[in-house]
Amino acid sequence: xxxxxxxxMERGRKIRAMLLLNGQLVQRSMLVLDxxxxxxxVLLGSKKEPVxxxxxxxxxxxxxxxxxxxxx
Numbered sequence: 001x002x003x004x005x006x007x008x009m010e011r012g013r014k015i016r017a018m019l020l021l022n023g024q025l026v027q028r029s030m031l032v033l034d035x036x037x038x039x040x041x042v043l044l045g046s047k048k049e050p051v052x053x054x055x056x057x058x059x060x061x062x063x064x065x066x067x068x069x070x071x072x
Contacts, residue, residue, distance in 0.1 A: 004062065013064060030042040039052050
């Protein structure tokens, strides 16, 4: 999971994630802006306001739609 979070932050690419938001299990695309050992600051979907999410609430990650992790 950390690999995908770092990938998003370093390359500026959206990833797909399963999250616990307000006690609900949701799948969202997100762009990681900042990452530390306990939390990530992300842009969820097309929203313009950053959100800080505890890493414990990020359950899984994968490449975003149309992205296969190849270099451009």
